[in-house]
Amino acid sequence: MTTSKTARIGLSTASVYPESTASGFELASRLGYDGVEVMVGIDPLSTQIDAIQRLVDYHQLPVLAIHAPCLLITQRVWGTDPWGKLERSAEAAKDLGADVVVVHPPFRWQRDYARGFVEGIARLEAETGVIFAVENMYPWRAPGKGLQAYAPSWDPTEQSYAHTTLDLSHSSTAEQDCVELAATMGKTLKHIHLTDGTGSAKDEHLVPGRGTQRAADLLAELAHQDFRGHIIIEINTRRATSRSEREVDLVESLEFTRKHFARGSRRTSFAVTPEGEISELIP
Numbered sequence: 001m002t003t004s005k006t007a008r009i010g011l012s013t014a015s016v017y018p019e020s021t022a023s024g025f026e027l028a029s030r031l032g033y034d035g036v037e038v039m040v041g042i043d044p045l046s047t048q049i050d051a052i053q054r055l056v057d058y059h060q061l062p063v064l065a066i067h068a069p070c071l072l073i074t075q076r077v078w079g080t081d082p083w084g085k086l087e088r089s090a091e092a093a094k095d096l097g098a099d100v101v102v103v104h105p106p107f108r109w110q111r112d113y114a115r116g117f118v119e120g121i122a123r124l125e126a127e128t129g130v131i132f133a134v135e136n137m138y139p140w141r142a143p144g145k146g147l148q149a150y151a152p153s154w155d156p157t158e159q160s161y162a163h164t165t166l167d168l169s170h171s172s173t174a175e176q177d178c179v180e181l182a183a184t185m186g187k188t189l190k191h192i193h194l195t196d197g198t199g200s201a202k203d204e205h206l207v208p209g210r211g212t213q214r215a216a217d218l219l220a221e222l223a224h225q226d227f228r229g230h231i232i233i234e235i236n237t238r239r240a241t242s243r244s245e246r247e248v249d250l251v252e253s254l255e256f257t258r259k260h261f262a263r264g265s266r267r268t269s270f271a272v273t274p275e276g277e278i279s280e281l282i283p
Helices: 021-031 049-059 082-096 111-115 117-128 168-173 178-188 215-224 243-265
Strands: 008-012 035-039 063-067 100-103 131-135 140-142 145-147 164-167 189-194 230-233 269-272 278-281
Touching: 008 021, 008 063, 008 243, 021 035, 021 049, 021 243, 035 230, 049 082, 063 082, 063 230, 082 100, 082 117, 100 189, 111 117, 117 131, 131 164, 131 189, 164 168, 164 178, 168 178, 168 189, 178 189, 178 215, 189 215, 215 243, 230 243
Parallel strands: 008 035, 008 230, 035 063, 063 100, 100 131, 164 189, 189 230
Antiparallel strands: 140 145, 269 278
């Protein structure tokens, strides 16, 4: 499996919906992102690897990750067999030079798929050489209780996955602390969906810094630990009333990420006087 020497900040094509996958590449390139995560979904172009390669070549922007079509609205994208979807996702990743496939845990009603999911993910990684980073989800909230919609669990730290994805909107909905969750994921954490939430039962995907998750603290800690995975902006801009309003959210997200990730990577330097006094050097 390949790994990047430094973390790169990418844009999920889901962040520009209802604009197209092509718009995602154009915006990511023009606004200064390092790459793109392709959400394989209802946009037909997102399922056409040759077309995506042309976007890569035109914009000179790499695909960092493929998000497998495992949402409720993508149940028929790339067929209905869930393992077939993951195999095609791995093929797409290799064809496009990406090293990560993001995948959600199975829905509870996908019994056969869920029963062998943990072992199956390990097998796919071994066979394909592609990282399958299982994403944290959340219990679906109903009045008075939480509906367990995912199996074997919505929380990937409860299973023995080799690689995981941390989504801050999902940790918010699950009422988890993203910094603590990242620490629990430990060395399995390979991929970040940087966003935010206010603890609402609704999966909000806010611009990072506009919610209550400790996104800045997480970025600083990741930088301090020399995180070398991908940091992907995955926000909801569907309510944007114009292209310019959408761009403002995408620029703010990128600037927030760079600011706090760089701050965490700064190593403090000290000077010692002849008298033995120690003082911090401010760059």
